[in-house]
Amino acid sequence: MSxxxxxxxxxxxxxxLLALVENKPGVLNRVASLFRRRNFNxxxxxxxxTHKPHLSRMTIVVxxxxxxARIIVANLRKMVNVIDVQNISEQPHISRDLALIKVRxxxxxxxxxxxxxxxxxxxxxxxIGTQVAIVEITAREDIVEELIDxxxxxxIVELVRTGVVAMGRGxxxxxxxxxxxxxxxxxxxxxxxxxx
Amino acid sequence: xxxxxxxxxxxxLIREGVNVIFGYPGGAxxxxxxxxxxxxxxxxxxxxxxxxxxxxxxxxxARATGKVGVCIATSGPGATNLVTGLATAMMDSxxxxxxxxxxxxxxxxxxxxxxxxxxxxxxxxxxxxxxxSDIHELAYTIKEAFHIARSGRPGPVLIDIPKDVQTEKIxxxxxxxxxxxxxxxxxxxxxxVDIENALDLIRNAKRPIILAGHGIIMSGAMQELRELAxxxxxxxxxTLLGKGAMPESHPLxxxxxxxxxxxxxxxxxxxxxxxxxxxxRFDDRVTGNLKTYxxxxxxxxxxxxxxxxxxxxxxxxxxxxxxxxxxxxxxxDLPSKTHPEWIGRIREWQEDGNxxxxxxxxxxxxxxxxxxxxxxxxxxxGEAITVTDVGQHQMxxxxxxxxxxxxxxxxxxxxxxMGFGLPAAIGAKFGRPDxxxxxxxxxxxxxxxxxxxATAVQENVKVNIAILNNAYLGMVRQWQEFFYEERYQSTPMxxxxxxxxxxxxxxxxxxxxxxxxxxxxVAFARSHSGPVLIEYVIEKEEIIYPMVPAGAxxxxxxxxxxxSEGK
Numbered sequence: 001m002s003x004x005x006x007x008x009x010x011x012x013x014x015x016x017l018l019a020l021v022e023n024k025p026g027v028l029n030r031v032a033s034l035f036r037r038r039n040f041n042x043x044x045x046x047x048x049x050t051h052k053p054h055l056s057r058m059t060i061v062v063x064x065x066x067x068x069a070r071i072i073v074a075n076l077r078k079m080v081n082v083i084d085v086q087n088i089s090e091q092p093h094i095s096r097d098l099a100l101i102k103v104r105x106x107x108x109x110x111x112x113x114x115x116x117x118x119x120x121x122x123x124x125x126x127x128i129g130t131q132v133a134i135v136e137i138t139a140r141e142d143i144v145e146e147l148i149d150x151x152x153x154x155x156i157v158e159l160v161r162t163g164v165v166a167m168g169r170g171x172x173x174x175x176x177x178x179x180x181x182x183x184x185x186x187x188x189x190x191x192x193x194x195x196x
Numbered sequence: 197x198x199x200x201x202x203x204x205x206x207x208x209l210i211r212e213g214v215n216v217i218f219g220y221p222g223g224a225x226x227x228x229x230x231x232x233x234x235x236x237x238x239x240x241x242x243x244x245x246x247x248x249x250x251x252x253x254x255x256x257x258a259r260a261t262g263k264v265g266v267c268i269a270t271s272g273p274g275a276t277n278l279v280t281g282l283a284t285a286m287m288d289s290x291x292x293x294x295x296x297x298x299x300x301x302x303x304x305x306x307x308x309x310x311x312x313x314x315x316x317x318x319x320x321x322x323x324x325x326x327x328x329s330d331i332h333e334l335a336y337t338i339k340e341a342f343h344i345a346r347s348g349r350p351g352p353v354l355i356d357i358p359k360d361v362q363t364e365k366i367x368x369x370x371x372x373x374x375x376x377x378x379x380x381x382x383x384x385x386x387x388x389v390d391i392e393n394a395l396d397l398i399r400n401a402k403r404p405i406i407l408a409g410h411g412i413i414m415s416g417a418m419q420e421l422r423e424l425a426x427x428x429x430x431x432x433x434x435t436l437l438g439k440g441a442m443p444e445s446h447p448l449x450x451x452x453x454x455x456x457x458x459x460x461x462x463x464x465x466x467x468x469x470x471x472x473x474x475x476x477r478f479d480d481r482v483t484g485n486l487k488t489y490x491x492x493x494x495x496x497x498x499x500x501x502x503x504x505x506x507x508x509x510x511x512x513x514x515x516x517x518x519x520x521x522x523x524x525x526x527x528x529d530l531p532s533k534t535h536p537e538w539i540g541r542i543r544e545w546q547e548d549g550n551x552x553x554x555x556x557x558x559x560x561x562x563x564x565x566x567x568x569x570x571x572x573x574x575x576x577x578g579e580a581i582t583v584t585d586v587g588q589h590q591m592x593x594x595x596x597x598x599x600x601x602x603x604x605x606x607x608x609x610x611x612x613x614m615g616f617g618l619p620a621a622i623g624a625k626f627g628r629p630d631x632x633x634x635x636x637x638x639x640x641x642x643x644x645x646x647x648x649x650a651t652a653v654q655e656n657v658k659v660n661i662a663i664l665n666n667a668y669l670g671m672v673r674q675w676q677e678f679f680y681e682e683r684y685q686s687t688p689m690x691x692x693x694x695x696x697x698x699x700x701x702x703x704x705x706x707x708x709x710x711x712x713x714x715x716x717x718v719a720f721a722r723s724h725s726g727p728v729l730i731e732y733v734i735e736k737e738e739i740i741y742p743m744v745p746a747g748a749x750x751x752x753x754x755x756x757x758x759x760s761e762g763k
Contacts, residue, residue: 026315030319037320068506070506074502077379077503078503080323080344081379083378083379084379183332183336
């Protein structure tokens, strides 16, 4: 297994952008619309809340074969609801993809094979029956790919992945001290609603 | 003070300095129209005949004044009719606030009567948009919308307000505090290192050229541009929307660049060793083939929008900032320079261009569009605000009506919106009532929005409408002649009698068929206090030269032959 840092230099056509956005309705739609209309290619996009209820965070893996990542970052920064953007591809970072893989385990050979393969990965069997088992892995994207390739001959019947989430290493953080405005009726804009 | 959402809209518009809005009522916006009644002395509402007209009027108003134009429409079809105008404003960075009614909150998503997902529809053609779902956020949202529309790179902002938010009442307190948006901080000044790098390039340049765009006008940097050009003796070329950034009579102004620009500008750009691009965005219509564009030049690019830097053209010094602020940073250390050889070379190209000018031909009895525009320039003293539509007449305006002042030539550049001319001229006249405003349109584009004649009459707006009628979609016909073997599919037009049409609206009109009537037509237009329509029946198959075919190298223009070479 290569170190985290070396992996960052692999697949030079993929870059990982982090975007800190306001947790307001429609923000995901705005970002998706930007990528579509500017013809930027997205490899994966994940979004979720942060420890601050008014902030959400996106991890966007983009394909930069055709477009300079700086142009994508500038376009994201331009959006009113996007607070900050960081391209972490050139700096040390941790990235993780989570996959649930349902494989055939309807004979002893396949059950043994799945168990053995999982021992070589940061993976575990989270559900097992006489017909199928669910393997869960949380790892770097390329390691997830490797596991999928190994399980494929046994018989994958269903698969789901979260897409990559990432965070820079060390003390540099992507954060905002911004506090949302409190309106006359005591609510904070957008906070009561289901975000993004 | 207990106010309804509709009244809050009015109060907020007044605080933004709005005194005219362009719109069309309908069910979902009716509460706001009702509130307007009590504010009618302070906010004048202009009833358009199609919501597209409202968005173009707000656009024309904004371009002419530099202030935010406001348009208003109902939900569903009213809002979707605004879309072309919003896209036009988006492409040309024009500040507009559009207010639309929406079905009541409880009905959203139910396919209610006249419901459309307007924030969804307009997402790609607005700088930002809002669906106001809580009346407590309404006032702040409107304030934020105006701030976003006018600051940074200006653009259209839409506010969608459900009908029940318009009728709900709350205790109104205007949010006096300044707008704070965590993710919105337009950059203004340049990094001193970039200024130093730019100055180095200017010091070392032997064949520098300035490319001045709309940004100069919007940022009010005309004086700074002139100082830069004069002190360093750098010739200035203009984009279509940059016309007026530098007086066109100035000896350093070479002319307009691009597809139908002056050949001298295009040759100069291709031979330059330094481009100084100021408030322009290297549109494909000004660059031609990017692979062969300005191959010998180092490039400095100043634009307020960071995403424009290195978008189309790779630059050596990219500065994301307000062009006036940046030029003020640059000017103190700008050296005095001369480039007599370079300017002499450009003069030669200009003289060659003059020789090929169609006005130097013997054109017999033909009434040329070029002649009409050039005479309109002459008889209006070059001082009118001209608002064009899109097509051949637009390029003729750009070539034959030189402008001395900023914001006096208004045109849809980026989107190329036919139908823009008449409504934008009406909007411009509301913004600059003391100026002489001419809508210069073709017979094709005029018919796209000619319903606004009624608006001009109802409001008694003094706009002079010059229709250059060649009974063709002239620019498309030109492409068909050059690139489609003269197969004139769907370009000949059967037109109404435009003078009779004007008569039906009660608009005085005149038909001009020969050059000797042009002066009288201007006098005729000026002799009436309301709108006037003049139809110029021009040569049917005029061609706009020079022309850089789409995607061709900028220097490979199709030129008009010299008289000595025969036509």
